[in-house]
Amino acid sequence: xxxxxxxxxxxxxxxxxxxxxxxxxxxxxxxxxxxxxxxxxxxxxxxxxxxxxxxxxxxxxxxxxxxxxxxxxxxxxxxxxxxxxxxxxxxxxxxxxxxxxxxxxxxxxxxxxxxxxxxxxxxxxxxxxxxxxxxxxxxxxxxxxxxxxxxxxxxxxxxxxxxxxxxxxxxxxxxxxxxxxxxxxxxxxxxxxxxxxxxxxxxxxxxxxxxxxxxxxxxxxxxxxxxxxxxxxxxxxxxxxxxxxxxxxxxxxxxxxxxxxxxxxxxxxxxxxxxxxxxxxxxxxxxxxxxxxxxxxxxxxxxxxxxxxxxxxxxxxxxxxxxxxxxxxxxxxxxxxxxxxxxxxxxxxxxxxxxxxxxxxxxxxxxxxxxxxxxxxxxxxxxxxxxxxxxxxxxxxxxxxxxxxxxxxxxxxxxxxxxxxxxxxxxxxxxxxxxxxxxxxxxxx
Ligand code: GLC
Numbered sequence: 001x002x003x004x005x006x007x008x009x010x011x012x013x014x015x016x017x018x019x020x021x022x023x024x025x026x027x028x029x030x031x032x033x034x035x036x037x038x039x040x041x042x043x044x045x046x047x048x049x050x051x052x053x054x055x056x057x058x059x060x061x062x063x064x065x066x067x068x069x070x071x072x073x074x075x076x077x078x079x080x081x082x083x084x085x086x087x088x089x090x091x092x093x094x095x096x097x098x099x100x101x102x103x104x105x106x107x108x109x110x111x112x113x114x115x116x117x118x119x120x121x122x123x124x125x126x127x128x129x130x131x132x133x134x135x136x137x138x139x140x141x142x143x144x145x146x147x148x149x150x151x152x153x154x155x156x157x158x159x160x161x162x163x164x165x166x167x168x169x170x171x172x173x174x175x176x177x178x179x180x181x182x183x184x185x186x187x188x189x190x191x192x193x194x195x196x197x198x199x200x201x202x203x204x205x206x207x208x209x210x211x212x213x214x215x216x217x218x219x220x221x222x223x224x225x226x227x228x229x230x231x232x233x234x235x236x237x238x239x240x241x242x243x244x245x246x247x248x249x250x251x252x253x254x255x256x257x258x259x260x261x262x263x264x265x266x267x268x269x270x271x272x273x274x275x276x277x278x279x280x281x282x283x284x285x286x287x288x289x290x291x292x293x294x295x296x297x298x299x300x301x302x303x304x305x306x307x308x309x310x311x312x313x314x315x316x317x318x319x320x321x322x323x324x325x326x327x328x329x330x331x332x333x334x335x336x337x338x339x340x341x342x343x344x345x346x347x348x349x350x351x352x353x354x355x356x357x358x359x360x361x362x363x364x365x366x367x368x369x370x371x372x373x374x375x376x377x378x379x380x381x382x383x384x385x386x387x388x389x390x391x392x393x394x395x396x397x398x399x400x401x402x403x404x405x406x407x408x409x410x411x412x413x414x415x416x417x418x419x420x421x422x423x424x425x426x427x428x429x430x431x432x433x434x435x436x437x438x439x440x441x442x443x444x445x
Contacts, residue, residue: 021209022221026230029218030246032141033189033231035322036094037280038313039143041250041289042084042131043257045102046070049294054258057104057151064152071106071121073294080296081127081134087290087298089138091306092313094321096135097143097191097287100128100180102258105152110183113175116152132184143189144180148173148203148225149196160197170204177208181215190216191233192224200226222248231285238275240282243325248285251275253302259291266301269308270348270412276309276320277335277346277413283325312412316384319344319415327425329373335413336426343424344384345371345401345416350408367406369416372398372431376420384417385410392418397431 022029047054049070057067081098088096101107107117109128118127128144135142150156155169181187190212195203205225212219223229231246241247253272254263267275272288279286290302313320319337323344328336335346347369357363362370378399381390391403401416408414418424 020228021206022213022230025217029220030230033095033220033285034246034283036141037285037320037323038091038093038276039095039097039141039248039285039287040084040088040091040093041145041257041287042096042098042292043102043145043259043289044127044292044296045099045108045258046074046104046106047102047258048292049074051259051261051294053256053260053263054099054102054104054291056258067104067152068116071116074106074118074122076123076127076294076296078125079130079134080292081131082137083296083298084131084290084292085134085138085140087303087306088135088140091310092317092320093140093288093306095141095143095188096131097145097189098128098131099145099147101147101150101176102145103147103149103151103194105150105156107176109180111176111179113172113179114153128180129184132187141188142184142186143191144187145191145193146177146180147193148198149194157197159202166198166202170198170202174204174208174211178211178215181212181219187216187219190219190221192222192229195224195226238278238282238284240284240325243283246284247282248287249275249279250287250289252289252291253305256291257289259293259299264301266305268412269305269312272305272309273312273412274335274346274348277337280320280323280337281326281328281335308412312410315410316346316413316415319346319384319417326423327427329426329428334369334371336424338424341376341420341422341424343374343376343418343420343426345369345418347408347414347416348412350414352406352408362400365402367402367404369401369404370398371426373427373429374399374424375427375430376422376424379419379421381416381418383409384415390416 043054047056050056100109110119110126111117132142155165159166159169205227221229222231222233231248232241234249236251238249253267255265256263276286290298292298323337323339326338333349337344351367378392378394381392381401383390386409390401393400
């Protein structure tokens with residue numbers, strides 16, 4: 001790994017009292033990540049054996065000695081991570097982030113610091129190493145999730161009011177992170193989680209990040225060790241940060257992070273593709289979770305949904321990867337992304353003909369996709385699915401794409417690629433200014 005000399009000195013951003021390790025190299029370190037847009041999150045651990053979500057130990061009040069028994073019964077099939085990595089690749093995901101240690105305290109990796117780890121318990125091998133190798137074999141970037149909160153460690157809660165316990169626990173925590181940052185080659189993301197019960201000062205989070213950047217000068221870190229880090233982490237909802245601040249929405253495919261046998265609340269491929277476009281509109285990433293079964297296999301529904309999204313991305317990836325944050329008010333039937341002067345209109349609900357559409361010349365001829373408030377001049381348009389040119393008529397109010405097929409050309413969304421003469425923005429409030437008594441919201445951004 002690189003040397004300390006390669007790291008930017010801790011910089012004090014204006015108005016920010018904290019040093020910001022990595023600030024000087026942030027843009028360069030995050031270039032691939034901004035381009036990537038879509039990642040796979042993997043929640044896998046002892047909780048997977050029970051199949052009742054990853055908070056079972058705490059929420060269901062399982063005594064520690066009872067819960068520990070699971071460690072001997074966690075016996076995944078070899079190299080399950082290869083299937084995850086192949087699935088991520090087919091889904092069009094560019095990076096993977098796996099739980100190395102969740103709140104339950106069990107380490108999925110080999111460590112000298114505790115026996116409560118994969119090599120010394122049921123699995124008998126280093127599951128994190130298998131994950132790293134599998135992701136690399138598919139050309140995917142590698143991320144480690146790490147929970148600071150630890151329900152198993154004797155000092156995990158005591159550290160809040162016992163200074164000796166805090167010192168021990170912080171040393172343990174920094175030690176585990178050091179191992180993760182030292183033993184697996186180049187790691188692309190460190191995804192901290194839950195910093196309860198300590199403050200960043202008590203966790204010694206600045207020192208933690210300094211160590212991480214010393215060992216991994218190219219790494220990207222999130223904001224869940226109490227410091228701003230490189231990116232924000234809205235959870236289960238899409239919320240763009242202020243311009244200039246990187247963000248990533250993490251979300252489950254059903255309602256659970258860890259494997260939950262009874263959870264059938266699966267999102268549709270359309271919802272996933274749409275969420276991905278919504279994230280891209282606001283310049284954010286989408287980290288979508290799978291919760292493998294105890295043997296490591298991925299629930300069939302997750303596979304089905306991800307493969308469908310991957311099919312869609314194989315023709316529509318241009319409308320997602322490498323797109324830039326844009327100025328768009330939301331549409332109820334479409335989402336917008338852009339790269340430079342090219343606008344991508346993601347149509348969720350294809351406006352096939354109805355008798356009403358026949359009565360209004362506005363909706364003629366044939367199927368029309370209309371966008372009010374487009375602020376750029378259209379030069380050309382085409383369907384990403386077929387490459388077919390799309391006719392258009394532009395007025396002061398907006399643009400009408402005409403002569404489209406009656407049935408949606410693509411599934412789950414059809415994308416129209418629109419070349420403009422300048423950076424396209426869409427402002428529905430600009431359509432009829434005198435109607436500004438209410439404001440069309442900017443959904444999630
Ligand atoms: C929350 C949950 C945790 C999950 C994480 C993912 O912090 O406690 O179970 O791993 O969100 O973002």
